[in-house]
Amino acid sequence: MKKLFIKTLQVLAVLYFFIAVSCKGVEPAEIMLSVAEMPGSFTPAQHLVFIGLDGWGGAFMSRANMPTVKRMMAQGVSSLNIRCIMPSISWPNWSALFSGASPEDQNIDPFPTIFTLVNEQRSRPALFYEWNDLQNICSDETAEKIRILSDLESAQRAAVYIMENKPVFTAVVFNEPDSVGHNKGWGTRAYYTKLNELDSYMAIIEQAVKDAGIYDNTVFVLSSDHGGLLWGHGFNMVSHRRIPLVVYGSIIREGFVIPGSGSICDIAPTMAAILGLDIPGEWTGRPILGVFK
Numbered sequence: 001m002k003k004l005f006i007k008t009l010q011v012l013a014v015l016y017f018f019i020a021v022s023c024k025g026v027e028p029a030e031i032m033l034s035v036a037e038m039p040g041s042f043t044p045a046q047h048l049v050f051i052g053l054d055g056w057g058g059a060f061m062s063r064a065n066m067p068t069v070k071r072m073m074a075q076g077v078s079s080l081n082i083r084c085i086m087p088s089i090s091w092p093n094w095s096a097l098f099s100g101a102s103p104e105d106q107n108i109d110p111f112p113t114i115f116t117l118v119n120e121q122r123s124r125p126a127l128f129y130e131w132n133d134l135q136n137i138c139s140d141e142t143a144e145k146i147r148i149l150s151d152l153e154s155a156q157r158a159a160v161y162i163m164e165n166k167p168v169f170t171a172v173v174f175n176e177p178d179s180v181g182h183n184k185g186w187g188t189r190a191y192y193t194k195l196n197e198l199d200s201y202m203a204i205i206e207q208a209v210k211d212a213g214i215y216d217n218t219v220f221v222l223s224s225d226h227g228g229l230l231w232g233h234g235f236n237m238v239s240h241r242r243i244p245l246v247v248y249g250s251i252i253r254e255g256f257v258i259p260g261s262g263s264i265c266d267i268a269p270t271m272a273a274i275l276g277l278d279i280p281g282e283w284t285g286r287p288i289l290g291v292f293k
């Protein structure tokens with residue numbers, strides 16, 4: 001039975017691949033937003049550090065012991081109500097987060113990601129990832145891709161890389177608290193313990209930015225791909241679909257809570273705007289310009 005299920009999945013995946021390949025080939029759209037259109041006094045950040053936590057649901061923040069995140073929320077811009085796309089699972093959402101569009105709207109190949117923009121308009125970005133599939137987010141030519149393990153050593157490795165290279169854009173994506181969620185349950189003591197541990201990793205990365213001497217010119221963006229409930233996720237439920245977004249840095253407003261909701265597709269355009277990058281017209285997300293002072 002399990003074999004038949006896997007076989008069916010494989011057939012569907014192959015079919016999907018051929019349909020997807022045959023549908024790509026649309027001409028690139030023009031630039032949607034150029035830096036020249038940004039607010040007059042706007043000075044882009046020189047560095048951006050994105051930290052992603054797989055399975056970090058917005059609903060769990062009120063009880064979470066995450067002092068680094070909560071300090072950045074208090075001194076920066078935040079939302080606990082950013083909507084991930086359906087199905088509320090990892091691949092389509094990491095793809096949407098870094099590509100500014102949901103997979104069904106990624107109608108040219110290769111579709112530009114935030115890594116493409118940084119690589120073309122600034123310098124080579126870095127992606128630290130734990131979940132193996134994430135290596136497909138961008139090509140080897142587009143970014144320095146470094147596989148990590150979700151532990152202290154990994155955070156330290158990203159920290160050393162930041163201190164040595166001072167990249168314009170660094171993305172660090174941990175595979176937790178998703179694994180703990182699946183094993184022990186979302187919102188359990190183990191889940192909150194893992195969130196606290198991940199917060200300490202963020203503190204290590206933040207300290208590295210300070211030690212690199214680029215803290216005043218760096219913006220931090222923290223977010224996730226989906227939430228969860230009990231031992232899973234994937235459905236159209238608030239606990240599965242609402243994720244946090246925290247934006248913190250010297251050019252970012254203080255203590256501002258983004259009203260209403262927003263889309264995970266808005267995160268890449270917002271990061272591009274923070275770095276003063278031209279945003280491609282193919283992206284369906286829009287920069288949250290309210291994050292700026």
Ligand SMILES: [Zn+2]
Pocket residue numbers: 055178182233
């Ligand atoms: Zn999961």
